Amino acid sequence: MPELPEVETTRQGIAPHCEGQTVTGVRVRNGKLRWPVPEDLPDLLQHKIIRAVERRAKYLFLHLDTGSVIVHLGMSGSLRVITDNSPAMKHDHVELSLSNGRILRFNDPRRFGCWLWSEDYRAHPLIRDLGPEPLSPDFNGALLFRLSRGKQTPIKSFIMDNHVVVGVGNIYANEALYKAGIHPKRKAGRISLDRYHKLAEAIKETLSAAILMGGTTLRDFVNSDGKPGYFAQSLLVYGRAGEACPECQASLKEIRMNNRSTVYCPRCQR
Structure with a gap:
C-alpha cells in the first residue's frame, strides 16, 4: 500500500x-x-x-x-x-x-x-479528525507525550493511529522505533518525554529521507505506469528479520502486531 x-x-x-x-x-x-x-x-x-x-x-x-x-x-x-x-x-x-x-x-x-x-x-468526514502532519511544526515529542498519558496501547499502534499523527505506516513505524531505540510493544503511556522527543525526530527523519529517496527512484510520471520505486531506500530493520542489527549485530526479531510484520532489535530497543 x-x-x-x-x-x-x-x-x-x-x-x-x-x-x-x-x-x-x-x-x-x-x-x-x-x-x-x-x-x-x-x-x-x-x-x-x-x-x-x-x-x-x-x-x-x-x-x-x-x-x-x-x-x-x-x-x-x-x-x-x-x-x-x-x-x-x-x-x-x-x-x-x-x-x-x-x-x-x-x-x-x-x-x-x-x-x-x-x-x-x-x-469532510475523512479529513476533519486527522492528526497533525508528521513533518509539520505541530508534531513533536511534547504532543506525543501529552496524548500518550494513561495509554496502555503499544507504542507502534499508538504512532500508527491517524488521530495521533498521520502517515506513519507500518514500514516507517518499524524504522522510526528502531532509530529511537524503543521496543514496539512498550506501552505508550510508559514512555518518557525525552524518549518521545527522540521518537518524533526519528519519525521526521525517516519520512523525510523516504520522500527524498522517492524522488531519486521515481519513474517518469509522463507516459509511465506512474508508480514510484516503493521502499527502494535502504531499510534498517523492516524485511530484515534474522539478519544482524546494524548497530549491535544481534539477530533482528520479527513478531506480528495487528496482523502486520514488526521487526526490531532485542538489544537496542527497550
Whole structure:
C-alpha cells in the first residue's frame, strides 16, 4: 500500500502537469471504487481550473475554485500523466483531460481507492479528525507525550493511529522505533518525554529521507505506469528479520502486531 512518502512523491510528480490547467474532459470508466465516484463529477470539473495539488495524510486533493477532488490511492492505485494518446489500460478507472493536452489517469486494480468531491475538504468526514502532519511544526515529542498519558496501547499502534499523527505506516513505524531505540510493544503511556522527543525526530527523519529517496527512484510520471520505486531506500530493520542489527549485530526479531510484520532489535530497543 502506498504510504505517505509515496503519496507525496506522487503529488510532486503530477503537480507540474496539472496546476493551472483547465479540465477539458472527464471520463469515468468504472465508478465502483471504495466509495462510488459521484455521478455529477464530470459536470463539477468540466471547464474548471486546477489551482493546486495538495496532500493531507495519504489523501491527494485537486483544488478548484468551487471545491476539491479528494483522491486516495487505496492499496494498489496510481496516477500518471499521459501525453501520447496511449490507450487506457484495463484498470484505468478515471481520467481528466487537461488544457495542455495531457491526461491524468487513475489506475487501481483492487478498486480500494477513491475519487470524491467536497466543497470544503477540511470538513469532510475523512479529513476533519486527522492528526497533525508528521513533518509539520505541530508534531513533536511534547504532543506525543501529552496524548500518550494513561495509554496502555503499544507504542507502534499508538504512532500508527491517524488521530495521533498521520502517515506513519507500518514500514516507517518499524524504522522510526528502531532509530529511537524503543521496543514496539512498550506501552505508550510508559514512555518518557525525552524518549518521545527522540521518537518524533526519528519519525521526521525517516519520512523525510523516504520522500527524498522517492524522488531519486521515481519513474517518469509522463507516459509511465506512474508508480514510484516503493521502499527502494535502504531499510534498517523492516524485511530484515534474522539478519544482524546494524548497530549491535544481534539477530533482528520479527513478531506480528495487528496482523502486520514488526521487526526490531532485542538489544537496542527497550
